[in-house]
Amino acid sequence: MKGLYIHIPFCRSKCPYCDFYSAIYNKNAADNYCLAIIDEIVTNRRTNEFTENADLSFDTVYFGGGTPSVIGSEKIGKILRAARENYKISENAEITVECNPSAVNDKFFEDIAKYGVNRISLGMQSAVDGERRALGRTADKNTVKAAVESAKKSGICNISLDLMLGVPNQNTETLEKSLNFCINAGIKHISAYMLTIEENTVFFKRRDKLNLPDEDEVCEMYLKTAEKLEANGFYQYEISNFAKNGFESRHNLKYWKCEEYLGLGPSAHSFINGKRFYFPRNTNDFINGKKAVFDDYGGGRDEYIMLGLRLTHGISDSEYKKLFGEKIPESIIKKARDFEKQGLMTVSGANISLTKKGFLVSNYIIAEILQKIQ
Amino acid sequence: MKIKKEHIRNFSIIAHIDHGKSTLADRLLELTDSVAKRDMQQQILDDMELERERGITIKAHAVTLCYTQDGEEYELNLIDTPGHVDFNYEVSRSLAACEGAVLIVDATQGIEAQTLANTYLALDHDLELVPVINKIDLPAADPDTVAKDIEEIIGLDSSDAPRVSAKTGQNVEDVLRQIVKLVPCPEGDDDAPLRALVFDSVYDNYKGVIVYVRIMDGTIKPGDTMRMMATGAQFTVVEVGKMAATSLNPSDKLSSGEVGYITASIKTVRDARVGDTVTTAENPASEPLAGYKKVNPMVFCGIYPADGADYEALKEALEKLQLNDAALSFEPETSGALGFGFRCGFLGLLHLEIIQERLEREYDLDLVSTVPSVIYKIHMRNGDILEIDNPTKYPDPAEIDFCEEPVSDAHIFSPPEFVGTIMDLCQERRGVYKGMNYISSDRVEIAYDLPLNEIIYDFFDALKSRTRGYASFDYELKGYERSDLVKLDVLLNGSAVDALSFIIHSDKAYNRARKIAEKLKDNIPRQMFEIPVQIAIGGKIIARETVKALRKDVLAKCYGGDITRKKKLLEKQKEGKKRMRSFGTVEVPQEAFMAILKLDEQ
Numbered sequence: 001m002k003g004l005y006i007h008i009p010f011c012r013s014k015c016p017y018c019d020f021y022s023a024i025y026n027k028n029a030a031d032n033y034c035l036a037i038i039d040e041i042v043t044n045r046r047t048n049e050f051t052e053n054a055d056l057s058f059d060t061v062y063f064g065g066g067t068p069s070v071i072g073s074e075k076i077g078k079i080l081r082a083a084r085e086n087y088k089i090s091e092n093a094e095i096t097v098e099c100n101p102s103a104v105n106d107k108f109f110e111d112i113a114k115y116g117v118n119r120i121s122l123g124m125q126s127a128v129d130g131e132r133r134a135l136g137r138t139a140d141k142n143t144v145k146a147a148v149e150s151a152k153k154s155g156i157c158n159i160s161l162d163l164m165l166g167v168p169n170q171n172t173e174t175l176e177k178s179l180n181f182c183i184n185a186g187i188k189h190i191s192a193y194m195l196t197i198e199e200n201t202v203f204f205k206r207r208d209k210l211n212l213p214d215e216d217e218v219c220e221m222y223l224k225t226a227e228k229l230e231a232n233g234f235y236q237y238e239i240s241n242f243a244k245n246g247f248e249s250r251h252n253l254k255y256w257k258c259e260e261y262l263g264l265g266p267s268a269h270s271f272i273n274g275k276r277f278y279f280p281r282n283t284n285d286f287i288n289g290k291k292a293v294f295d296d297y298g299g300g301r302d303e304y305i306m307l308g309l310r311l312t313h314g315i316s317d318s319e320y321k322k323l324f325g326e327k328i329p330e331s332i333i334k335k336a337r338d339f340e341k342q343g344l345m346t347v348s349g350a351n352i353s354l355t356k357k358g359f360l361v362s363n364y365i366i367a368e369i370l371q372k373i374q
Numbered sequence: 375m376k377i378k379k380e381h382i383r384n385f386s387i388i389a390h391i392d393h394g395k396s397t398l399a400d401r402l403l404e405l406t407d408s409v410a411k412r413d414m415q416q417q418i419l420d421d422m423e424l425e426r427e428r429g430i431t432i433k434a435h436a437v438t439l440c441y442t443q444d445g446e447e448y449e450l451n452l453i454d455t456p457g458h459v460d461f462n463y464e465v466s467r468s469l470a471a472c473e474g475a476v477l478i479v480d481a482t483q484g485i486e487a488q489t490l491a492n493t494y495l496a497l498d499h500d501l502e503l504v505p506v507i508n509k510i511d512l513p514a515a516d517p518d519t520v521a522k523d524i525e526e527i528i529g530l531d532s533s534d535a536p537r538v539s540a541k542t543g544q545n546v547e548d549v550l551r552q553i554v555k556l557v558p559c560p561e562g563d564d565d566a567p568l569r570a571l572v573f574d575s576v577y578d579n580y581k582g583v584i585v586y587v588r589i590m591d592g593t594i595k596p597g598d599t600m601r602m603m604a605t606g607a608q609f610t611v612v613e614v615g616k617m618a619a620t621s622l623n624p625s626d627k628l629s630s631g632e633v634g635y636i637t638a639s640i641k642t643v644r645d646a647r648v649g650d651t652v653t654t655a656e657n658p659a660s661e662p663l664a665g666y667k668k669v670n671p672m673v674f675c676g677i678y679p680a681d682g683a684d685y686e687a688l689k690e691a692l693e694k695l696q697l698n699d700a701a702l703s704f705e706p707e708t709s710g711a712l713g714f715g716f717r718c719g720f721l722g723l724l725h726l727e728i729i730q731e732r733l734e735r736e737y738d739l740d741l742v743s744t745v746p747s748v749i750y751k752i753h754m755r756n757g758d759i760l761e762i763d764n765p766t767k768y769p770d771p772a773e774i775d776f777c778e779e780p781v782s783d784a785h786i787f788s789p790p791e792f793v794g795t796i797m798d799l800c801q802e803r804r805g806v807y808k809g810m811n812y813i814s815s816d817r818v819e820i821a822y823d824l825p826l827n828e829i830i831y832d833f834f835d836a837l838k839s840r841t842r843g844y845a846s847f848d849y850e851l852k853g854y855e856r857s858d859l860v861k862l863d864v865l866l867n868g869s870a871v872d873a874l875s876f877i878i879h880s881d882k883a884y885n886r887a888r889k890i891a892e893k894l895k896d897n898i899p900r901q902m903f904e905i906p907v908q909i910a911i912g913g914k915i916i917a918r919e920t921v922k923a924l925r926k927d928v929l930a931k932c933y934g935g936d937i938t939r940k941k942k943l944l945e946k947q948k949e950g951k952k953r954m955r956s957f958g959t960v961e962v963p964q965e966a967f968m969a970i971l972k973l974d975e976q
Contacts, residue, residue: 005935193930194926196930215925215926218926219925219926222926240930255937268935269936269937269938271937278936296938298937307937344902359928360925360926360927360928361924361926361927361928362927362928362929363943363947364924364947366944367947370944370948
């Protein structure tokens with residue numbers, strides 16, 4: 001079964017740290033865009049080169065953005081209906097919508113629950129209002145709380161909160177507040193990302209003026225987050241993701257497990273039949289029917305290792321053998337043992353994984369490990 | 375048709391850098407129809423890409439211009455000279471091939487260091503000088519004052535000096551008239567044994583070395599056996615002829631007074647060195663022309679391929695460059711840190727930079743170079759004298775009696791307001807003040823004895839930046855002086871990195887050591903463990919910094935399904951690692967080497 005990703009490239013306003021593809025919402029553009037998404041679901045004309053022989057059965061659907069909630073429940077419903085009519089969507093599919101807590105209400109959640117949405121991801125980023133304002137987020141803490149309650153009331157209990165580490169003005173004490181908020185909010189999943197200053201963002205331009213915690217502090221925050229969340233029943237299953245047992249994001253796991261997915265909309269990426277392809281970052285081109293573009297062949301050893309090591313579970317001989325017909329090469333295991341001595345990896349039996357300290361330097365380690373397979 | 379000797383004029387153009395030498399040469403070529411308009415590109419004599427870019431002439435060039443005046447045909451041989459102090463010897467040989475020189479002075483700048491240096495050089499060769507005042511089209515031009523300066527400072531009658539704009543072409547014809555009028559025609563005896571001065575030689579893939587000569591006595595023609603009087607090498611002449619602007623025009627012979635070229639299937643320019651005398655084996659001259667010397671490199675550095683696999687490619691590239699550059703020397707050397715590479719010798723820092731740039735550009739090589747060094751003379755307690763161009767060969771200090779370093783006689787020309795700044799700079803660079811001379815109301819000449827190792831270390835850049843580009847500078851090796859030298863070693867994680875060692879005056883050791891430690895700290899990426907960076911003299915650590923251990927290197931965000939982007943980022947990281955050099959367990963990027971070379975002194 002594949003995952004289906006729908007990109008909604010609209011926001012009420014652009015957050016200063018965000019480099020995801022989105023434009024300021026306007027109704028007209030959103031109307032045309034949703035028609036185009038539905039057109040694609042019905043005709044496959046933008047992706048047929050890649051999906052011709054593919055079985056379009058999905059057991060996860062993910063509305064990401066941008067801010068998917070900005071287009072309103074009705075459009076989300078229409079898109080889901082088109083997907084059900086034209087693709088095969090499993091009964092028990094995980095259907096997620098990313099929401100901005102400041103612009104949703106009971107009615108919105110009731111509606112999307114009716115259309116089958118059963119998971120929401122709220123862009124909270126911080127439970128400290130001052131920090132959230134610096135991130136361009138208008139909602140205050142109580143609004144976030146209200147959104148969580150309102151989602152639950154509609155029957156959507158699988159709720160994820162986004163949390164950012166290393167944001168301006170943050171320190172371990174303020175982080176503590178955010179963590180407590182998450183723990184007490186009665187939610188199932190937390191994505192805790194360390195802030196990266198991306199080029200082409202307002203933060204990048206102002207990077208010297210931002211009051212950012214230093215690298216060592218951010219590392220402390222990360223380790224503290226992991227420790228505190230795990231002590232409260234949220235288990236880390238990926239570098240930046242924590243969940244109560246059984247509430248891992250099934251959709252995101254597909255990315256990390258080299259499974260297949262179809263992504264629709266500008267900047268959305270897909271992986272089907274060994275090929276990675278994507279839609280360039282241009283909404284009008286998508287509306288006008290421009291085809292998806294080939295990116296690269298995927299699913300190789302390098303991807304399995306690179307993505308697998310993001311998971312707490314790590315990589316294993318059995319999976320490696322299933323995918324590539326051989327065991328994990330001895331040279332990799334040897335290298336991993338070196339890292340194990342430094343407390344960065346765990347090698348147990350036929351399984352290799354990163355420790356929490358190892359996650360913090362995962363790029364370095366993965367680059368070293370990948371050198372062993374070429 | 376053969377031009378009578380009385381109608382030949384052999385001349386050079388001399389000028390300070392940027393005073394318009396190449397532009398004037400272009401105009402003279404145009405005026406004499408020596409080059410078709412469609413072939414005309416700016417600064418045609420500077421045919422190396424680098425020469426055009428840097429606005430300097432690196433190699434000498436020559437071209438024959440046909441000029442008709444009052445119904446009489448003249449052959450004007452323009453011998454261009456390199457425009458930088460590193461190539462002084464080549465300049466002197468070019469001048470020795472002439473009877474006159476056009477001296478260009480910029481009407482906005484006046485007389486500069488190289489104006490005078492070149493003037494004295496020309497006068498040493500007994501050349502008739504033709505002053506020309508250039509850039510009169512610029513608003514800041516002050517030709518009257520410049521004319522006065524020429525008379526007062528150089529002592530040259532400038533009442534008839536053409537005032538031109540080489541850029542617009544205004545009055546340039548006057549320059550040709552003055553050349554014909556002032557420059558004497560060559561003398562020489564066609565019947566005497568051949569003596570021809572080599573003023574340049576260039577390697578050509580098809581013809582072998584093209585030897586540019588001025589025939590002083592005798593004649594030479596294809597079939598003759600030419601003999602190089604300094605090296606004794608003999609070759610059968612294949613072709614002789616004249617140089618047009620964009621081609622070579624073969625002729626049946628070259629006679630005394632003429633400027634032309636000879637080809638004889640010569641394999642390397644080292645067999646036809648600048649300054650050597652060509653004679654014939656059939657009727658050899660008894661005495662060579664005066665003034666030949668083998669130029670010796672003064673500045674040395676190790677050049678290594680960034681990727682060890684490129685060693686052979688680097689070797690080939692150096693061999694090819696050497697075909698055309700007798701002053702470039704290289705020999706294999708091995709560094710514990712950098713692997714296999716070459717110790718290369720250069721005339722000066724500019725020469726070094728040019729060779730490095732050509733290796734990187736024309737041969738597409740990634741290089742790592744060590745800190746440039748001069749030749750030090752180390753007097754040992756046992757009486758031996760070692761000449762050392764490589765810090766790694768520096769002996770145990772306990773066995774050294776004393777050291778000597780090369781010192782240059784440096785002259786700086788500047789507007790008076792910068793005298794204080796310049797003296798500060800020279801003082802910082804261990805200069806010994808020799809004197810000051812007001813050559814005009816707005817021009818001062820300051821003389822210093824400056825150690826050569828202070829000059830090769832970004833002195834010129836510092837001078838330019840501190841005087842906003844107004845000062846000019848000229849130097850010449852004076853000799854060796856006793857000096858208190860020490861060798862600095864760089865230790866990473868406890869082990870010495872030989873390629874980073876260098877020799878320095880003890881007074882500057884601490885300061886420099888501190889800066890190097892800081893630079894290395896900033897340029898060595900954090901690794902999985904803490905790396906001590908230490909600078910030591912012998913066993914004594916005099917500076918220390920620490921590269922902290924890497925704690926965070928992670929892509930936290932997952933960017934949806936954009937796996938390719940993530941893969942590319944990791945690949946970049948892998949590539950970056952390839953460009954690093956491993957010293958024991960420490961990995962050092964090329965940039966760290968560069969950073970040490972470019973320590974900012976301010």
